[in-house]
Amino acid sequence: MSALIGTHLRVARPTDEIDEIVAFYRDGLGFDVLGEFRGHEGFDGVMLGHAGVAYHLEFTRKEGHRAGRAPTEDNLLVFYLPDRDLWRQAVDRMVACGYEPVPAFNPYWDRQGATFEDPDGYRVVLQNAEWP
Template sequence: MVREIPAGQSRALIPRLRVARPTDDIAALLPFYCDGLGLSIIARFENHDGFDGVMLGHAAAPYHFEFTVAHGHIAGRAPTPDNLLVFYIPDPAEWQVAIDRMRSCGFAPVPAFNRYWDINGLTFEDPDGYRVVLQRAAWDL
C-alpha cells in the first residue's frame, strides 16, 4: 500500500497527511489497523493534556492515522456507514494479499453502503464502525 517517491522528487515537497479521529478504545483498534491492514505504530503518547493517542502508518508513506482517547469524553461509533478510508491497490496480487491478511486476522468484509465500492473492492468495518475500503484499482487523476 506504500508507493515509492518518483526519482528526483524530494519527500519534503510532498505534503504529509494525518487523519485523526477519536475513539473510546485504542487497544481494540490495533488488531484491525496493525495486524489486518499492516500498519505500524510510529508514535504513541499518554496523558498529554488529558489525551492518550497512537499514530499508525508506514515510514515511507506521506500519511498516517492518529487515534485519540480524551479522558472523560465518550467518542462513540461512526456517525454513518459511509465514513470511509479508501486504499487504492492496483496490483491484483497485492490486493489479494491485503484481503487475505484481513480475513486471516478475523475481519470479514461487509457490504458497502455505497455499492460502488463493491464493484472493485471490499469494505471492512473497524471496532468503532468506521470503514476501510481496499479498492482493486489505480487512483488516476
C-alpha cells in the same frame, strides 16, 4: 501551485476502543506504530502508518469523553491496490485476523473492492483499482 503540495497528511480522530483500533490497523491492515503517547494533557494516542509515506492515522482517547461510533456507514478510508495479488493478500490478511468484509453502503465499492468496518464503525475499502 498549492501550498499543500509536498506536505504530510495526518488523519486524526477519537476512539473509545484504542486497543482494538490498533489491532485492526496494525494487525489487519499491516500499518506500523509510528508513535504513541500517554497522559498528554489527559489524552492517550497512537499514530499508525508506514515510514516514508505522506500520510498517517492518529487515534486518541480522553478519559471521561465518549467518542462514539461513526455517524454513517459511508465514512471511508479508501486504499487503491492495483496489483491483484497484493490486493488479494491484503484482503486475506484482514480475514485471517478475524475481520470479515461488509457490504458497502455505496455498491460502487463492492465492484472492485472489499470493505471492512473498524471497531468504531468507520470503514476501510481495499480497492483493486488504479487511482485515476
